[in-house]
Amino acid sequence: MxxxxxxxxxxxxxxxxxxxxxxxxxxxxxxxxxxxxxxxxxxxxxxxxxxxxxxxxxxxxxxxxxxxxxxxxxxxxxxxxxxxxxxxxxxLVSEGEHSLHGFVTHYNDHIWDLFTHLESAVQEGTNQFHRVSRRRADDSFKDSFYPSKEAQLQFTRAMHDLTKLGAHAVATAFDLSGFTSACDLGGCTGALAHRLVQEYPHLKVTVFDLPEIIELAPSFQPVGQQAARISFMPAGDFFKDRLPERLYILSIIHDWPDDKC
Amino acid sequence: MxxxxxxxxxxxxxxxxxxxxxxxxxxxxxxxxxxxxxxxxxxxxxxxxxxxxxxxxxxxxxxxxxxxxxxxxxxxxxxxxxxxxxxxxxxLVSEGEHSLHGFVTHYNDHIWDLFTHLESAVQEGTNQFHRVSRRRADDSFKDSFYPSKEAQLQFTRAMHDLTKLGAHAVATAFDLSGFTSACDLGGCTGALAHRLVQEYPHLKVTVFDLPEIIELAPSFQPVGQQAARISFMPAGDFFKDRLPERLYILSIIHDWPDDKC
CATH class of the missing domain: 1.10.10.10 (Winged helix-like DNA-binding domain superfamily/Winged helix DNA-binding domain)
Structure with missing residues (x-):
């Protein structure tokens, strides 16, 4: 050739x-x-x-x-x-500690359809939620991805799956053994928090997210003594609320333009 | 990791x-x-x-x-x-000897939509032309891919692009220098035939395809003396017509079930 x-x-x-x-x-x-x-x-x-x-x-x-x-x-x-x-x-089996089934489902049911309209997205400079659902072009990410309780659960499961996959690498990228507390901003179901308390026996982690996400978190928690060192703060919206002074962020910034970060 | x-x-x-x-x-x-x-x-x-x-x-x-x-x-x-x-x-530039632009366009405009319905295709065991156009599930490949003159030209361009890409490898896979004539069954615009006459100075090639495809072929022909050794036979349908005795096939069989091949 x-x-x-x-x-x-x-x-x-x-x-x-x-x-x-x-x-x-x-x-x-x-x-x-x-x-x-x-x-x-x-x-x-x-x-x-x-x-x-x-x-x-x-x-x-x-x-x-x-x-x-x-x-x-x-x-x-x-x-x-x-x-x-x-x-x-x-x-790929739907039940299982490492399953990515929820993430695959989210990609099939939502992201494929959004990418179908990539040409319009580039032309208009907007997301394409309005073409694949009844949302308006200016609806927020939250309104578009969480139009119903069921959709909210599916999206949460997808994010939980994805976080699990990278959690070990993120938790061990830096030596955090000198710290006793941390806060995961936009920490969803606490998948990264769980990995952190496994890695660092003296660390307590607070997961900060929207109340409706925190409400779903208990069903995603693995059993274990370490879970006692994780607390959830359903306080809010990270664009509006006062944030804790010491925090880390896994992957919540990539979606937003510079002026919001 | x-x-x-x-x-x-x-x-x-x-x-x-x-x-x-x-x-x-x-x-x-x-x-x-x-x-x-x-x-x-x-x-x-x-x-x-x-x-x-x-x-x-x-x-x-x-x-x-x-x-x-x-x-x-x-x-x-x-x-x-x-x-x-x-x-x-x-x-990727649309005009150019090696351009795959027509093939990309075909994949974007047709194949993406067909794959969107892969789940239904597996469930029903049929192609999904009827879901992406006004065709019926039992319409033939020809009726589905050539619903208009414009669609026919687009599909022909896509096949022309794809054939060009593999033509050198196919033409040189076997030593055909001992032959003086060959027939390309379903040879479309003659892209492989053109490559063959370039490689083998004594070879004459007949391209056998549907009349409506042969009609489009002249606009895809490169200029050159070698072109004189290519002839087009708008005779027909390879499922019905009597075929020449010596022929080669590039890639027309993969679409059809065993009983039609």
Whole structure:
């Protein structure tokens, strides 16, 4: 292959990349990985029956997942079976300590639709919530992402999943062993706080977030003695309220323009 | 980073990958690369003016393209400028020997929408043309992809672009110097045929395709003496017509079920 063809193939990969994301989203949405949890190995026909889908479509979806390293395809005495890879067992089965299922669902149900309108977003210089829901272009992030209790829970679960994934790296990026208290601004369900108290035996962490988020937090708490060192402050809106003097921030600033940060 | 976090980050990359495709599609659609052709280096404000889009949205799009290696971002005396990278100049400017612009447009305008409905496709076991246009689920590929002359030209351009990219590799995969004639079944605009006659001075190639495609072929022909060794046969439908005895096929079979191949 010439260099020219090589770079062309890389570009082709970028052009076609969105199909890989959607294959993963669809398999999660149709509960393929849940169907194959605990080491189950099933045929395409069996999976199709369990997820209530066509056999030919299911077979193509399973083969695409296998090509992406999400499923393992095995053939024994002429029968093709599919099972979760380690990656899928760890992250894609919906129940599980490290599950990213909520994050995948959020990306499939909301972010895909927003990106469908990227052209208009660039032309208008606004978010596209108004094109994918009944929101207005000037509605706040909160109104757009939390239009109902159900949507609020889904978004909270997505953020919880994402935070868990990076929590260890963030908690250990700096040595915080000299501190006894910290505050996580916009700390959502306390996923990072939980990791911090695991890492630092003398640290107490306050999670600061909107009252409606703090209300959901208890159902996301892991059991353990360390949890006693985490408290939640449903005080408010970080654009309006007085903030604690010592605080850290994981990833709440990237969404806002410079003049609000 | 632990192994666990490493594999989680890879998965996150797969989940978010569709956004990269859409950034590329949007920049092509808004003619960003055309605006920056011939070595032009412009500010985000200048590009925004030329593509008739918001400055803040354009700036974010240009930065995203730079992160993908499609644009080069330079800063001189405090002024940030953007220019096409070699990759963009070669493949993404709409006019040009190697341009993939038509292929990108096809993927943005059609394939993205079809993949939006992947869940239904798996459930129903059918293509999703009926959800993205007025076609019926059982309409043929031809009726679905060629609903109008304009759509037919767009699809033909996309296939022409794609064929060009792989033509050298296909033409040289086997030594065909012992042959004097060949037929490209479903050969579209003759992009592969053109490459073949370049590689093999004694070869004459017949391109076999639907009459409406052959009709479009002349506008895609490169100039050159070698073109005289390519002939087009608007004879027909490869599912019905008698085929020549010696033929080769580039990529027309993958779309069809086994019983039609």
């Amino acid at each position: 010439s260099n020219e063809e090589g770079s062309g193939q890389e570009l082709l990969d970028l052009i076609k990349g969105f199909r890989r994301s959607k294959v993963l989203f669809t398999a999660c949405k149709l509960k393929v990985f849940d169907t194959l949890k605990n080491g189950a190995v099933l045929t395409a026909e069996d999976v199709a029956g369990k997820i209530n889908a066509s056999v030919c479509g299911t077979e193509q979806l399973l083969d695409a997942c296998a090509a992406l390293g999400l499923l393992e395809r095995t053939e024994r005495v002429g029968v093709v079976g599919y099972g979760n890879t380690e990656l899928a067992s760890l992250y | 632990s192994n666990e976090e490493g594999s989680g980050q890879e998965l996150l990359d797969l989940i978010k990958g569709f956004r990269r495709s859409k950034v590329l599609f949007t920049a092509c659609k808004l003619k960003v690369f055309d605006t920056l052709k011939n070595g032009a280096v412009l500010t985000a404000e200048d590009v925004a003016g030329k593509i008739n889009a918001s400055v803040c949205g354009t700036e974010q799009l240009l930065d995203a393209c730079a992160a993908l290696g499609l644009l080069e971002r330079t800063e001189r005396v405090g002024v940030v400028g953007y220019g096409n990278t070699e990759l963009a100049s070669l493949y």
